[in-house]
Amino acid sequence: xxxxxxxxxxxxxxxxxxxxxxxxxxxxxxxxxxxxxxxxxxxxxxxxxxxxxxxxxxxxxxxxxxxxxxxxxxxxxxxxxxxxxxxxxxxxxxxxxxxxxxxxxxxxxxxxxxxxxxxxxxxxxxxxxxxxxxxxxxxxxxxxxxxxxxxxxxxxxxxxxxxxxxxxxxxxxxxxxxxxxxxxxxxxxxxxxxxxxxxxxxxxxxxxxxxxxxxxxxxxxxxxxxxxxxxxxxxxxxxxxxxxxxxxxxxxxxxxxxxxxxxxxxxxxxxxxxxxxxxxxxxxxxxxxxxxxxxxxxxxxxxxxxxxxxxxxxxxxxxxxxxxxxxxxxxxxxxxxxxxxxxxxxxxxxxxxxxxxxxxxxxxxxxxxxxxxxxxxxxxxxxxxxxxxxxxxxxxxxxxxxxxxxxxx
Ligand code: SF4
Ligand code: SF4
Numbered sequence: 001x002x003x004x005x006x007x008x009x010x011x012x013x014x015x016x017x018x019x020x021x022x023x024x025x026x027x028x029x030x031x032x033x034x035x036x037x038x039x040x041x042x043x044x045x046x047x048x049x050x051x052x053x054x055x056x057x058x059x060x061x062x063x064x065x066x067x068x069x070x071x072x073x074x075x076x077x078x079x080x081x082x083x084x085x086x087x088x089x090x091x092x093x094x095x096x097x098x099x100x101x102x103x104x105x106x107x108x109x110x111x112x113x114x115x116x117x118x119x120x121x122x123x124x125x126x127x128x129x130x131x132x133x134x135x136x137x138x139x140x141x142x143x144x145x146x147x148x149x150x151x152x153x154x155x156x157x158x159x160x161x162x163x164x165x166x167x168x169x170x171x172x173x174x175x176x177x178x179x180x181x182x183x184x185x186x187x188x189x190x191x192x193x194x195x196x197x198x199x200x201x202x203x204x205x206x207x208x209x210x211x212x213x214x215x216x217x218x219x220x221x222x223x224x225x226x227x228x229x230x231x232x233x234x235x236x237x238x239x240x241x242x243x244x245x246x247x248x249x250x251x252x253x254x255x256x257x258x259x260x261x262x263x264x265x266x267x268x269x270x271x272x273x274x275x276x277x278x279x280x281x282x283x284x285x286x287x288x289x290x291x292x293x294x295x296x297x298x299x300x301x302x303x304x305x306x307x308x309x310x311x312x313x314x315x316x317x318x319x320x321x322x323x324x325x326x327x328x329x330x331x332x333x334x335x336x337x338x339x340x341x342x343x344x345x346x347x348x349x350x351x352x353x354x355x356x357x358x359x360x361x362x363x364x365x366x367x368x369x370x371x372x373x374x375x376x377x378x379x380x381x382x383x384x385x386x387x388x389x390x391x392x393x394x395x396x397x398x399x400x401x402x403x404x405x406x407x408x409x
Contacts, residue, residue: 021044110199209248226258363383
């Protein structure tokens with residue numbers, strides 16, 4: 001397929017002036033929607049809740065500039081990203097990590113999984129602008145310091161699906177958390193979309209570990225959490241964050257909680273997380289049928305969606321079979337009748353109950369958010385019905401999240 005150069009164009013009639021692109025998107029040329037400088041990274045388009053930014057084909061003549069990739073001089077069109085320049089030179093990118101290709105899941109400069117060295121500095125290939133004379137090295141030194149964007153460190157009063165129900169109480173914090181930017185998925189009702197679909201300041205593992213440790217002491221909690229976005233992207237970074245955090249917190253009460261969609265959680269990744277010091281994990285199972293998963297996540301490539309969904313389920317089973325004595329696992333199942341039926345909820349409940357009836361399952365009410373302003377939030381009664389289906393399936397620890405609060409059934 002020929003490589004197509006693109007530009008962002010704002011569709012004024014659709015724009016609601018929400019300010020998200022101006023205030024949160026990290027446009028690397030610092031000049032949103034200026035077609036003369038746009039490098040076509042697409043970050044503004046992914047972040048816009050109103051689909052008011054189109055990526056259009058650019059057929060205008062572009063000057064060629066000279067860059068060096070892995071010691072080889074090449075000519076590429078000006079005003080493109082490092083990722084586009086690498087693709088033009090035959091490098092392959094993918095949204096699922098493999099040994100042969102560059103992993104570039106978020107495409108907003110959030111996860112930094114696609115990091116390369118640009119003039120000696122670690123930079124995300126997906127949103128960094130190519131400039132004349134640039135020197136790019138795709139092989140990172142063995143001792144490189146991974147980075148990714150994390151923000152909104154805070155104390156959390158409710159916790160996540162991976163927080164044991166006995167700890168949930170609203171009067172004081174349960175855990176401290178940092179939110180990682182970037183995701184494998186493109187959920188149109190993402191409740192953290194301003195974090196998930198934006199870039200920002202990238203932090204080294206030790207910076208995150210120190211921030212979580214400081215907050216832990218301040219709020220007198222035992223649990224330190226990474227949520228998102230999807231925190232499992234950029235595996236070397238996450239493993240180092242957990243190791244550094246546990247090195248700074250050697251007491252036996254210290255917990256590290258990973259909140260994930262499970263999309264890239266292979267068995268060896270689970271093993272590595274546990275070895276690094278992860279003690280608690282929450283996995284969202286966004287359906288059991290591929291059509292539901294694709295509707296919830298807006299991952300339209302069926303093969304990729306299948307891999308993501310299969311991984312989330314297999315990781316759940318693998319943890320239940322191998323680590324149920326060692327770490328805490330909680331599972332979240334989203335509900336909204338716009339994308340999942342009660343029959344499918346029953347299918348999910350039955351499968352989980354067959355695997356381990358004691359696993360904690362939380363039914364999550366998905367409300368109108370981000371691009372799905374048409375969604376109607378399920379009523380507390382509807383959510384109780386979902387929770388009761390899980391109980392009928394034989395699950396013993398069922399939580400329900402609803403606008404009336406969190407309930408243990
Ligand atoms: S994010 Fe989209 S809707 Fe919001 S101001 Fe930017 S273009 Fe307009
Ligand atoms: S964020 Fe990327 S696609 Fe959007 S205007 Fe800036 S350079 Fe262009």
